[in-house]
Amino acid sequence: MKKTNFIYWVLFLLLLSLSPILKEIDVDYQNQIALFFILLFGVPHGAIDNLLFFENSAVKPARFYFFYLSAVLVYVLIWLLHPISAFSFFLVLSAYHFGQSQFSEEIGKVKILSALLYLMWGLSVLSSFFFYNHEELVLLFQQHTDTHSINLILSESVIKTSYFTTSLFTVGIFGIYFSKNLIPIEKLAIEILILIIIHLTAYLFTFLLGFAMFFVLIHSFKALQSEFNFFYRKVSSLTLFQFSRQIMPLFLISVLGLSLLVYLTHSGILNLSYPLLFIIATSSITLPHAFVMERFYAIKKTN
Amino acid sequence: MIFSEIIAIPKDDPVAFTFFTGYMAMMAASVFFFFERGRVDGKWKLSLLISGLITGIAAVHYYYMRDYYMVTGENPTSLRYIDWTLTVPLMCVEFYLLTKYAGAKVSLLWKLIIASVWMLVLGYIGEAYNPEGGSTTHSVVYGFLSTLGYVYILYTAWFGEVAHLAVKSNSGVIKKGVRYLAWFVLVGWAIYPIGYMCMPGGWLNIAFGLGPTNVDLFYNIADAINKIGFGLVVYNIAITESSKNKAVGA
Numbered sequence: 001m002k003k004t005n006f007i008y009w010v011l012f013l014l015l016l017s018l019s020p021i022l023k024e025i026d027v028d029y030q031n032q033i034a035l036f037f038i039l040l041f042g043v044p045h046g047a048i049d050n051l052l053f054f055e056n057s058a059v060k061p062a063r064f065y066f067f068y069l070s071a072v073l074v075y076v077l078i079w080l081l082h083p084i085s086a087f088s089f090f091l092v093l094s095a096y097h098f099g100q101s102q103f104s105e106e107i108g109k110v111k112i113l114s115a116l117l118y119l120m121w122g123l124s125v126l127s128s129f130f131f132y133n134h135e136e137l138v139l140l141f142q143q144h145t146d147t148h149s150i151n152l153i154l155s156e157s158v159i160k161t162s163y164f165t166t167s168l169f170t171v172g173i174f175g176i177y178f179s180k181n182l183i184p185i186e187k188l189a190i191e192i193l194i195l196i197i198i199h200l201t202a203y204l205f206t207f208l209l210g211f212a213m214f215f216v217l218i219h220s221f222k223a224l225q226s227e228f229n230f231f232y233r234k235v236s237s238l239t240l241f242q243f244s245r246q247i248m249p250l251f252l253i254s255v256l257g258l259s260l261l262v263y264l265t266h267s268g269i270l271n272l273s274y275p276l277l278f279i280i281a282t283s284s285i286t287l288p289h290a291f292v293m294e295r296f297y298a299i300k301k302t303n
Numbered sequence: 304m305i306f307s308e309i310i311a312i313p314k315d316d317p318v319a320f321t322f323f324t325g326y327m328a329m330m331a332a333s334v335f336f337f338f339e340r341g342r343v344d345g346k347w348k349l350s351l352l353i354s355g356l357i358t359g360i361a362a363v364h365y366y367y368m369r370d371y372y373m374v375t376g377e378n379p380t381s382l383r384y385i386d387w388t389l390t391v392p393l394m395c396v397e398f399y400l401l402t403k404y405a406g407a408k409v410s411l412l413w414k415l416i417i418a419s420v421w422m423l424v425l426g427y428i429g430e431a432y433n434p435e436g437g438s439t440t441h442s443v444v445y446g447f448l449s450t451l452g453y454v455y456i457l458y459t460a461w462f463g464e465v466a467h468l469a470v471k472s473n474s475g476v477i478k479k480g481v482r483y484l485a486w487f488v489l490v491g492w493a494i495y496p497i498g499y500m501c502m503p504g505g506w507l508n509i510a511f512g513l514g515p516t517n518v519d520l521f522y523n524i525a526d527a528i529n530k531i532g533f534g535l536v537v538y539n540i541a542i543t544e545s546s547k548n549k550a551v552g553a
Binding site for chain 1: 440448453454460461486489490505506509
């Protein structure tokens with residue numbers, strides 16, 4: 001079992017034992033804590049995209065930054081033109097990206113099946129958070145006029161169908177992997193256990209708190225660990241402090257950029273609700289980040 | 304107590320059913336471990352004796368617990384924790400004995416015993432001293448503190464000293480066996496908190512209306528899985544290693 005999975009299990013148990021008290025805490029306060037952790041640990045795992053890309057690449061930095069920022073802007077444009085498509089694509093892209101970071105290091109021999117597993121696992125995880133917190137999300141998106149369209153995608157029947165279908169597909173793909181001896185039984189047991197715990201997290205906690213637990217521990221920590229190991233293999237004297245310093249510039253730029261967006265929204269210059277602002281900002285960054293990570297995992301496999 | 308009164312298990316009472324089944328299963332497991340002890344190499348005899356003692360002690364307690372439950376219909380909390388106070392540290396002894404030949408020190412044994420006692424004493428305070436009608440704060444605080452002891456044992460089994468020593472043992476069977484035991488701690492021992500949260504004031508009691516009878520149902524299932532399963536894993540290691548040595552000797 002990976003340490004990140006272990007930490008997740010422990011945190012889940014500890015929070016589970018505290019859940020009656022957690023329920024007494026105001027949801028807004030829970031959301032603020034969750035957002036803090038998402039920013040603190042979520043942003044860093046993408047704040048090294050530039051260095052990951054420059055490895056094994058002859059592309060000049062200026063060109064990389066140009067395309068990276070262009071992708072961000074294109075995505076913002078899609079949001080302006082067709083929010084439903086932008087949100088749907090964001091969900092699918094995120095699902096694939098989550099699945100890829102979960103499995104690419106251990107399961108990746110059968111290309112199409114792997115890609116299908118990444119997508120189905122990610123969708124099963126994402127839809128579990130929507131399925132078990134549907135009421136909370138619908139209420140949140142109903143509060144703001146600019147998020148009404150998102151509620152169309154989050155209709156109960158769509159989420160329910162997606163949750164059960166993708167979960168069944170995920171278990172089915174696990175079965176295929178096992179029957180073809182592509183996954184050891186212990187690894188399979190751990191993955192099934194982790195999937196169950198993620199679903200229980202979605203069920204037991206509020207949307208953002210549960211998602212933060214998953215996103216920080218299962219996704220971001222795991223990605224950061226892979227990234228550190230990747231550079232460590234090249235420079236064995238690399239310390240955690242040096243690695244953090246490499247992350248720092250883009251991390252600070254991201255935090256400053258996000259703070260600026262919050263300020264613009266707060267002062268009414270940007271006419272957006274906070275939930276939509278957060279979704280647009282996250283999805284726009286996710287697009288180029290997912291491309292960089294796709295390339296990163298491919299390089300890792302060939303190395 | 305008249306025997307005919309004890310034997311009458313209500314058809315719709317799974318708790319009573321599991322008390323009886325648990326008692327018989329624990330007793331049968333003890334007999335098995337004690338008899339099989341003669342078939343394994345000398346260095347494994349103590350491990351099998353401990354396995355037999357774990358299920359034996361549990362069998363005696365289950366004998367009393369089933370009666371207590373059948374007569375009063377209440378949770379035999381004190382008996383339950385007396386049983387655990389004896390058997391859980393013995394399970395930690397199993398970890399120590401398995402890794403002893405790879406260099407495990409007595410300090411490892413003490414650390415595991417202290418963690419298990421911490422886990423049980425705080426669990427007992429949480430359960431036995433729960434105010435009338437149930438207090439969520441009381442249940443949560445002691446549940447949380449007790450879980451810390453469990454987390455320590457879990458860490459030791461998966462990533463800590465026990466895991467390192469298993470790798471150092473250079474024995475595939477011991478590595479595999481310790482890993483199986485670590486799985487028991489991870490999944491099997493996690494059933495206990497579910498039972499704990501069913502008591503009045505506990506989270507499952509508040510959220511889903513699960514009551515005190517469910518406490519015993521979960522505990523009985525968990526005990527059967529963990530105590531007998533734990534022993535069987537140890538037995539498997541002992542018999543495999545002994546057969547291997549016999550084959551080399553021949």
